[in-house]
Amino acid sequence: VADALAERDHLARGLHVVTLERGAAYLKASATSLRFDEHYTDSGLRDPNLTTGLHSVFFYGQYGITDRLTGTLNAAVFSRNSVNALASGTTQEILLEGEAINGLGDADIALTYSLAPREAAWPLSVSLILGLPLGQTAAGEQGNLALGDGEFNQQLRLDLGRGFSFAPSVQGYATAYAGFNNRSNDFSEELRFGLETGAGLGNGKLWLITRLSVLESLKNGATAETVSNASVFANNTEFVSYGFEVNYYVTERLGLSIGAQSVLRGEILAAAPLYTAGVFLDLK
Numbered sequence: 001v002a003d004a005l006a007e008r009d010h011l012a013r014g015l016h017v018v019t020l021e022r023g024a025a026y027l028k029a030s031a032t033s034l035r036f037d038e039h040y041t042d043s044g045l046r047d048p049n050l051t052t053g054l055h056s057v058f059f060y061g062q063y064g065i066t067d068r069l070t071g072t073l074n075a076a077v078f079s080r081n082s083v084n085a086l087a088s089g090t091t092q093e094i095l096l097e098g099e100a101i102n103g104l105g106d107a108d109i110a111l112t113y114s115l116a117p118r119e120a121a122w123p124l125s126v127s128l129i130l131g132l133p134l135g136q137t138a139a140g141e142q143g144n145l146a147l148g149d150g151e152f153n154q155q156l157r158l159d160l161g162r163g164f165s166f167a168p169s170v171q172g173y174a175t176a177y178a179g180f181n182n183r184s185n186d187f188s189e190e191l192r193f194g195l196e197t198g199a200g201l202g203n204g205k206l207w208l209i210t211r212l213s214v215l216e217s218l219k220n221g222a223t224a225e226t227v228s229n230a231s232v233f234a235n236n237t238e239f240v241s242y243g244f245e246v247n248y249y250v251t252e253r254l255g256l257s258i259g260a261q262s263v264l265r266g267e268i269l270a271a272a273p274l275y276t277a278g279v280f281l282d283l284k
Helices: none
Strands: 025-040 046-064 069-083 092-098 099-103 107-114 124-132 153-167 170-183 190-201 206-217 239-248 256-267 276-282
Touching: 025 256, 153 190, 206 256, 239 276
Parallel strands: none
Antiparallel strands: 025 046, 025 276, 046 069, 069 099, 069 107, 107 124, 124 153, 153 170, 170 190, 190 206, 206 239, 239 256, 256 276
């Protein structure tokens, strides 16, 4: 799930707000792992494929440029895409050698502007998210190894949030977003929607987060016929996915996170969960 690998973190800080205060920063290093031997076809059915893996190391950073403007960078600083060898079921003869590529993956840069004051009951923000095609595309003998999709994304997105306080030591928030993603190189444009809720326990020391994400392709671009449907970065991908994340503050600023994401419905994407683990620094 390529979009899941480029997931924008929304860790709550007290009562949830959309943008950071001026001079505040949030930094995170994480590793993601996706390994699958089945994929969803363009009709939503599951088909087998050679066992394929995509493992990445991400750097994610947010910085409060002003109280209402936040800059974000999310970059796959290292990725490895591999496919296992194909062996005969009767003779065990290797029919197709396994392959792998390593290198830099794609990156996102974004500017988020708060349309409402920080003290507003319903913080509303607009973001411009640019996806930079830095990763290698369509490598390997079968053309199904890639570290990026090779196209330039320009996404416009609206986020609406609300913070809650259930008790002196229990806080929470809920956010929703909707976005339109324009894509280059004959890739189809996309509609993106999502919901996220979080609960902070122990005066915000432990945060439990759940997410629901929807991606709908307009299917108005050329189909990438040279790239297998089993590729992580194929065109015309669609999904409804759900996930969870657990964040624990070891100190006031330093914390650890683990999470997973899976698919309820999919087209042209990997049929397997994505796992992630990381360490973050919250410089309020």
